Amino acid sequence: MDLHLTGRTAVVTGASRGIGLATAERLTEEGARVLGVARRSTPELDKVADEVVTADLARPEGADAVADALEGWAPAGIDVLVNNAGGIVSGGPDPAHLGGFATISDTAWQATLDLNLLSAVRVTRVLIDALLRRRGVIVNVSSIGARMAHPPVDYGAAKAAMTNLTKALSEEYAPRGMRAVTVSPGPTRTGNWTDPASMAGDLAHREGLELDEFLARLPGEMGISTGRLAEPEETAATIAFLASPHAANITGIDVVVDGGVLKTV
Numbered sequence: 715m716d717l718h719l720t721g722r723t724a725v726v727t728g729a730s731r732g733i734g735l736a737t738a739e740r741l742t743e744e745g746a747r748v749l750g751v752a753r754r755s756t757p758e759l760d761k762v763a764d765e766v767v768t769a770d771l772a773r774p775e776g777a778d779a780v781a782d783a784l785e786g787w788a789p790a791g792i793d794v795l796v797n798n799a800g801g802i803v804s805g806g807p808d809p810a811h812l813g814g815f816a817t818i819s820d821t822a823w824q825a826t827l828d829l830n831l832l833s834a835v836r837v838t839r840v841l842i843d844a845l846l847r848r849r850g851v852i853v854n855v856s857s858i859g860a861r862m863a864h865p866p867v868d869y870g871a872a873k874a875a876m877t878n879l880t881k882a883l884s885e886e887y888a889p890r891g892m893r894a895v896t897v898s899p900g901p902t903r904t905g906n907w908t909d910p911a912s913m914a915g916d917l918a919h920r921e922g923l924e925l926d927e928f929l930a931r932l933p934g935e936m937g938i939s940t941g942r943l944a945e946p947e948e949t950a951a952t953i954a955f956l957a958s959p960h961a962a963n964i965t966g967i968d969v970v971v972d973g974g975v976l977k978t979v
């Protein structure tokens with residue numbers, strides 16, 4: 715199916731690896747011009763992106779760097795914004811905050827909110843005029859953590875806020891032709907699961923398991939009905955469809971790509 719994205723302009727944050735890189739690759743394959751953002755580029759992103767901006771989006775000035783780059787890159791505006799940068803903030807002895815709510819400091823809360831909520835708020839704010847000019851679409855990458863009472867609770871709360879914000883954006887801007895949706899991944903095979911230095915590595919270590927063994931048990935323990943983690947390309951395909959004109963009358967929804975982890979309707 716031709717997604718009719720040829721010649722469209724797309725900004726993808728967190729584009730250097732994982733779901734963001736897969737999204738940049740898919741949008742490029744579909745003919746879009748992609749501006750990718752990350753703190754550091756990668757050879758894979760350099761290969762696929764039309765333009766790369768290196769910026770820390772957990773800081774307010776990160777969004778300004780994206781806006782500055784856009785002036786020359788897409789003066790007519792942008793068609794697609796994928797706010798994908800995010801994740802469980804690593805560092806510290808308990809990245810999943812298994813110690814519970816009371817162990818999460820203000821500093822940790824702020825870092826989580828900066829990365830998973832305020833980065834998208836700030837990038838959206840500086841790009842909103844550019845999006846409105848093209849009657850564009852925002853795809854915010856949330857998480858099933860937005861709907862589950864599950865550690866780390868700061869991450870789930872930040873993603874729940876992102877999902878709520880996206881609905882509000884869809885309502886406010888629909889009359890002006892702009893759409894906004896969330897895509898909520900479940901466990902997806904990125905470095906967050908496959909890197910021994912990731913949170914998954916820490917969880918495996920706590921259970922006395924090798925990472926491979928931990929990952930083999932994960933579908934059963936998390937109730938992934940399909941029996942496997944999602945691949946980043948599968949999530950990217952969903953994002954690309956929602957960003958395309960085929961989804962022109964879809965706004966304000968949350969599309970879950972989790973292999974059936976969520977059991978409620």
Ligand SMILES: NC(=O)c1ccc[n+]([C@@H]2O[C@H](COP(=O)([O-])OP(=O)(O)OC[C@H]3O[C@@H](n4cnc5c(N)ncnc54)[C@H](OP(=O)(O)O)[C@@H]3O)[C@@H](O)[C@H]2O)c1
Binds near residue numbers: 734
């Ligand atoms: N993988 C999963 O199982 C899963 C499940 C649910 C939701 N999600 C969500 O899906 C999104 C992508 O996850 P992923 O697993 O693909 O992540 P990933 O592989 O860790 O990639 C994260 C991307 O974001 C960038 N990034 C991180 N911090 C940044 C910052 N401060 N400023 C700018 N860019 C930053 C990273 O590049 P740099 O480090 O170079 O900046 C990288 O490009 C996240 O929002 C995550 O919360 C993932």
